[in-house]
Amino acid sequence: MESLTFRHTTQKPLPGTKREAITGVVASGNLEVLLERVLAPDACEVAVETAINGYGDVWEAVVADFVARAQPGGLRISINDGGARPDTVALRLLQGVRLMEA
């Protein structure tokens, strides 16, 4: 297991008022993403617990792209990962953000 935390500053807060949302399931090649609107509107934190060690740089790149694209200001995002591929991670993050924007 490996724990990773990434902190970003966003240009804007994520729209919507939903306080929390969860998507995905922890399974082999899959992950769950818990999103909570608890941070300052220009802050985003992504905390990852992953079953697969040694992919920190990939996580960093995926999270950075996601933050640049979705501008998830205000969100603390917590991930339990069962060894998902980067594309699955990116997809779940976007799915989570869509739930929070609703």
Next chain:
Amino acid sequence: MNEWRQERAARDARIAAGSAFATGKVVAAESVTDLLEAVLRPGDRVCLEGDNQKQADCLARGLAACDPSRIHDLHMVQSGIVLPEHLDVFETGVAKRLDYSYSGPQGARIAKMLYGGQIALGAVHTYLELFARYFVDLTPHVALIAGVSADRDGNLYTGPNTEDTPTVVEATHFKNGLVIAQVNEIVERVPRVDIPGDRIDFVVEADRPFYVEPLFTRDPAAMTETQILIAMMAIKGIYAEYGVKRLNHGIGFGTAAIELLLPTYGERLGLKGQIATHWALNPHPTLIPAIESGWVKQVHCFGSEVGMDRYIRERPDVFFTGSDGSLRSNRAFCQTAGLYACDMFIGATLQIDLMGHSSTVTQSRVAGFGGAPNMGSDPHGRRHPSDTWMKAGREAQTSGEPSLMRGRKLVVQLVETFGDGLVPTFVERLDAMELAKKTGLELAPVMIYADDVTHIVTEEGIANLLLCRDADEREQAIRGVAGYTPIGRGRDRAKVEDLRARGVIRRPEDLGISALDADRSLLAARSIKDLVHWSGGLYEPPAKFRNW
């Protein structure tokens, strides 16, 4: 005076020797080894039929049991190295040389035996290449083939998996070779004659039905959102874009997802009748919903698929069937159809390098080629135009005399950026090159050469290599769809954005597709049971695919 009938005399002698173990043409299963020891000669070229769906397994067991002091140094010339016995003969010394096409299930063992020098390898071929050589310099002396049934005169019914049989018999029988067929049963009258009896010298009633594996069944339950996203991009960005009507699909989950999206996503895009109407394809169960929704005009098959027989019988407007109603497949003809009459091949691969060369070998496995390189190559002998072919040709060729322009076949690689176990699909250097070095192969086993590939589709986007004007653009186009693999992260971001602006790279959003829309609810069938429902109960899946 020249003797012009030595080969024929030799064949007559073989038949005479074999007849000691036969009643007429019929030989009992327990006499197979005796028969083979009687008719074979050391050094013979032997074709032991090993197809995808039809294995001469009883004859293979008989051959493996031959006494190597009597039968040795055979030169095996067969398309598939599939059964353990296909390699056992090299361990005992019964066989020495090998020319073949495909060795999927035995890929690891064959690699070991190549390293160990137990096999003298001629070459690994594509199907059409090997078939062609049957008629030039690899003509079998003896062919050991398989069928469903035969009568006592040797008239043979291959069943729906005709596959290689006509080609093998054509080359062997008409050039003074001997043909031995194993059948599941001897009958008074065969349902249809796939091979006339005068081309078959002996018929063995096998001890059990020949082995068949459902190689082309992809369970929709295992399809992922990523595969669905890639399939959506392929449909919108390639099938619709080029109006692809005549095509061949690979056997991976990505193309199976496309098959299942035609009646749903394709229908929504108004593409019915515009794309994917004529196919060179095994009867994939995942094609059933598209057939039932009226998308598919016709399908010619290399071989059949387990469980599809009844369905095919009830859909003769779509499939090629015999007077008895069952499928007539033919690998040589279908490969030819895929090569010359299809405007697109689309399939998956394990590795793609920075030029676009692709390979399915890993360092420890020699899987061979099968037919993909035939499908996945641009045939320079093609002379008939089609809109798809011409459009691709125009994209590739921007200068020169338009009337001398030739079209291009679309050769599309459909891959996820990471494979199983987070192994990157995109690599600096193909494992195939390492393997060639280790085994002393003159040619690295490249499945599809870079100059044949026109598009690479991943979950990150479509790279249109036809539009790349130099090697650097090509490399950046490939990096630009390689996702978070080291190759993908090594991209020049500015160049990739420039390629995107020119439409060389197209992202899902450029195609009006949201990754969030890639949902399993889009699949026309989400389980094998759904496929059974679509088929009106005619599809009979094998037990291992059932959950009811």
Next chain:
Amino acid sequence: MAPTDPNHARPIGDDPSSPIAPATAGRRSSAGRTGSDHRSDPVRLEMSWYEASARQRVAAFLDADTFEEFVGPTERAMSPHLPLFELPRAFDDGIVVGRGRLDGKPVLVAAQEGRFMGGAFGEVHGAKLVGLLRAALEVRPAAVLILFDTGGVRLQEANAGETAIAEAMRAITEVRAAGIPVVGLIGGRAGAYGGGGLIAGTCARLAVSESGRISVSGPEVIETNRGAEEFDSRDRALVWRTMGGKHRRLTGGADAYVADTVAAFRDAALDLIARAPAFDLATLEAEQARLEARLTRFGTCRDGADIWARLGINDAQAVPAMTDAAFTEIAAGVPEASHDAR
């Protein structure tokens, strides 16, 4: 009682807002509907139960927007034991529990997530179910619904899981004795195996879909212990003839057979709640008689199809391939299938 889920599921969509429509909906007549439609989302009701996650099932199954979760994911009540095994945890430990309304009636509901550790019972997972059942004695809902999806005990927390199963069974009998129906719904990919099968057998009523399986030992476990001659676990048709939804319904091992949609499970749950047997001596005497009769009548049968034939089904071999509608009709004609003896 190892987790026995043979379907190594690849990831699928899990956004509770995205409906998973029946794959062949266009070809089927739409499922007959009850008067409860107005309370729930018709699109979500058509989603496949098998495909849906535990959260999707709960959200779609209950009246729209009535679900309130207890000890939800933000509380991060995760397994304290999985990290020892270098295994990833889930924020809800693979079970969703809470309250909501079903056709207006207040209910408590638990839903297992079959894709996380095979839906298996660990310490937290089990305690959430036990807590929910104990809560029922205080808040007295119209029913407690258990949406099973489990391979049994989570091996990494085996003692805790096994004990929690025993606690849950005791709690179910207490809830039932208090006159509150406990209804189990089984149609997920992990089935109801091991201790999950025993909990299911303790419920007052069970509804099952075709893909649902109920069993103690899984096919792989039997094969590992007794050999492939005893049970060839790769023979999937055999698995379903032995422990699948249709077999369980025909023999009275489940009280309703439903199509693989949320709507069908919802209808069945409403129906079963209304006719749950009491938990008393008469019921258990009747169950004793029912099960003894089963052994007497079918004890020599080798295969599910032999049993179905003895139940008077003309073409027993045709049962697995039957459509849901045809099967429901057949099951209605089998007296052994319906009883109050559970």
Next chain:
Amino acid sequence: MPAKMALDAILASLFPTGRSVAVTDGLISGEGSLDGGRLVVVGIDGDTPLGVEGALALSRTVLDAMKVGDKAPILVAVDSDSQRMSRRDELLGLYECLAHLAKTLLLADRLGHPTVGLIYGHSAAGAFIATALATRVLAALPGANPSVMDLPSVARITKLPLDKLEAMAASTPVFAPGLDNMVATGAVHAVLDPAQPLDAQLSALIADLPAGDTRDRLGRERGGRPVAQAIAERVVSQARGG
């Protein structure tokens, strides 16, 4: 590990004045007298697996005991294998038969028959849940060896090396087989002293039966299930509030 106590010795110590208890095909049934009343005995002996017939035979005995009307305590004595693993048992609905057996014991308890489990040998999985664990309290004798799965099987399934598992088992009662671990999780209420008369120890247990299910509290106190009780209480409390 201490040797397991034989059933005969247990019965002799329980019923010094005599008993009528039979063991047929590994199934125990009968009665003796305790504190001047009847004590009904059911159970499984000899590491016998529990299948559909066995479960229904035991449940029959329990139902019959309820019909007598004397609210006699019921002792469930167990030295069993796991549930019988067979295609036939599952075909015939083993889950219903085992659950039914458990339900008869739980109903008997509700109807005033004190139910006490006694594990004196092995037991595992479904057989354990349907018998000894379906009582008000479960007692054990030293030498008992309850388990869900043996460590080599756990190693095979979790793909962890056996020596690592054995090391983990020493410090983590939650997954490892054995009596001490089942005591720690709260499943086993008390361990009896084989050197002392069992009748008195059983009488004391019955006299002091807890009102509700205390297993998760014991699990917390003994450290074998650190969080279960708190989680269950949190669920109850959130259900209550609102």
